[in-house]
Amino acid sequence: MKKIISYYLTVIMLVLMFGQAFVINSTTTYAKTNSWPTAPDLVGETAILIEPNSGTILYEKNSHKKMYPASITKIMTALLTIENCKMNEKVVYSKQNINSIQPGDANIGCQIGEEMTVKDCLYALMLSSANETARALAEHISGSCDAFAQLMNERAKQAGAKDTHFANPNGLHDPNHYVTAYDMAMIMKAAIKYPVFLDIIHTTEYTLPKNNKRKTPYPSYQRHKMIYSTSEYYDPDVVGGKTGYTDQAGKTLVTYAKRGDLDLISVVMKSKDEQTIFTDTRKLLDYGFNNFQYVNVSKNDTRFDSDTDTLLKSPFSTDIANIVIDSSANILVPKNTKVSDLDTTVTFKSEGDSFARITYKYGDKVLGTAKIKYLTSKSKNKESTESSTTVTTTTNNVKETVASQKQNTTKVNKKTSKSDNTNSNFKLILPILIVVIIIVVIILIFVMQRRKINRVRAMKRHRNR
Template sequence: MRHNRIYQAGTFFLSAFLYVTAAMTPITALAAPADLNEAAAQQEERLTLPIQSNEIENWPEGPAVGAEGAIVLEANTGVVLYAKNIHEKLYPASTTKLLTCLIAARECSMDEIVTFSHDAVFGIQQGSSNIGIDEGQAMTMEECLYGILVASANEVAAAVAEHVAGSQEAFADMMNETARELGCQDSHFVNPHGLFDENHYTSAYDLAIIAKAFFQNELLSKIGNTPRHHFAATADQPDDFTVRNKHQLINGDTPYEGIKGGKTGYTDEARQTLVTCAEQNGLKLICVVMKEESPEQFNDTVRLFDYGFKNFTVTNVAENETRYNIDETEFFHTSYDIFGNSSPILSLNKDSYLILPKTVSFQELTSEISYDVSGENEVAAINYYYEDTYVGTASVDLAKATAYSSYDFDSAPITPAKTEPVTSGMDNTIFINIKIVLLVIIILAALTILVFVIRDLLINYSFSGSSRSVSRKKYWTRKKHGRNRRSSGSRDIHF
């Protein structure tokens, strides 16, 4: 009887549990579609947001994407091909880690040992992305970069920040300073991993600028383009495991030609963020989408890459430019001497190129000359625009034969106004300040005259000395002959 009561009681509680579970199940089932519907509605709303690059006359029309902010930027020139709210401040989530790894790679060698502190391991949000490293364990910096970029491990990003700067707060200061140096305009960072903080934000433009610097580093590009990575057990880290990159254009789930790497990111507030780099036909494009819904961040990235590679082309400046024909300016020729004529002192850099829409010709561009340059042999830069949209720069360089010259071309920064397209009747010269060159010419001329004067003085002195020598010789000869004549009884003859 007692057992029956126990059985009945157990059955009752089990039935009650199943009933409650069944009753709750419809509520749970209904919640997910509601969330999905809300996300889909937000996605549809973002699809209708204006695309600023589409407002440029005769510019190739870019695709509508569901991201709040999106950009396609050419990595070698910094030319923006596609722009949608590119300066809107948004949350970057784990794409923050591109900047974290860029700073770590600049500050540290890859064989440095990073030890995980209590704060690095337990200071991150519980359940957020990690690889399970325990307090006191250690890895090389290179392995840490794989952990950050392939597995998006937050505790690894925190440990690297502490290793580089002493604390995560000090590292955040380094992040903001580096962002300013790179030219970021809309960013403020407070942590190395991108977990949500309302004071931790950036923009599509700034993320693209950070990615531009990131993909100039060969090691970071290699690590950032790794589909999966095996962590071998060591004395300082006893676990043996493999992680897989969640970036579908990197791991092969969404194949695309020429992928160079990238980084995923997600928080509830940021939604999906994605940074990707790809290279085809001489174009190296960086695509950033922010505040997107899965899996459209990958699909939209493919659409934006297709747009960039199909509608834009690389155009060499030296092969097309006729308005600044420096080679015909005969004054600026030299062969190690200012008056030579075997090679030009100044020339357009033959490797300089622009990124032009296939709908635009070189002759439609306007340009401006800037003397605010920092290259070793650069004298000036010619910036090119189409409809006030920057399309690239060509440098004006000193010829290599005179690279050692210390001539100062008065290269103080100026801000000249943009020029209108130059007509064929214009003089084919480039106007530069040559005051110092003229001064050098005057000094050389003065030195030349001085050399001639000294030479004449030396010659005159030499002839005078020779005359005196001859006179002395004649005097002693006559005196000797006179003695001889007196000794023979001859009479002295005076002249």
């Protein structure tokens, strides 16, 4: 019986917690004081800007249109190489590979039978955009370019690509070789998880050493000009990326940038020349960095707050359950926008240490999610310790923003009218009344069951006489 009542009390706590949130959502229309930031005009035919940690899309222009990628294909080749090879492995350039390179194709002048380490190949691939190196890595990993293309397509799907088909490892034109701006952002998102990839794309110059065929060192230079401090396109926030060009694809560019705690990936495809591709990328990055910021959900979303320990202390157990929003969850929002201005939906699903997840949206734009955890009082202190450790990953800028938003919220609360207080009291009282009714019903059920048991026992004693 104690287990049954404890179960019902748990259900009541969930009703109380989410009942308040649902009452708020169903009775309040949030007046958004700020619209979504105005996006820049781009020359490129398709483009996208995403925040890779949450996957939030900040800007789109025909982002799901199939396009020819050119050499940004080599991001996928590099990703598969990092995931399938050791840096000191030897790669041999085949006769078929060398003979396939046409005049005008980007290359580093490799010879048949030349041996290079995987590390050297990756630098030649991503800096010099060497087409024979892409084929050499494909043959080293899969035995042939066709087999490697199948591996590329499988890995692209795993990364989240939806409308992509690779036919070769280097991006030379093939009618059956296409990607979308969205898919390239997903592939780049997978690649930047590897520190070695970040080191390579941030390098401006790398010298390939002598080997069995190369008698003198060969300098390999970065083609992404936004990381050169001497370039007119220099941007200190840019970590690196990959350029591409064919007559059919036009100029293509994938870029990863970081400012403070905010990461961004931009993709621009089919731009007409070098100036416009770098200018479009700069516009996208400035748009993201200047208009968006991280906020911590648990510190800013009071709609789901509930002092369950005070309201529902079980008389049958000292191990009280508590419902909390994951303190490490951060979402990206337009600056000067409060978390309370966002629309929310709650999905109930068991995921490790959580039983539900809140999705935050600004209109039709998904900004991120936060787990809802169900903790016992015994684990609260541990959770607090872990949370404080996790939260240290956010920067002082985010903390200052959170503090500023809290001060603004306090000022707004002081100016709240009496009618707002009345509505707020009603929102709190209604779920409490529901809880009281449920508790009364449970007590009645308990009393009736006890009476029934007593009558049965009395009948048995009467028969035994």
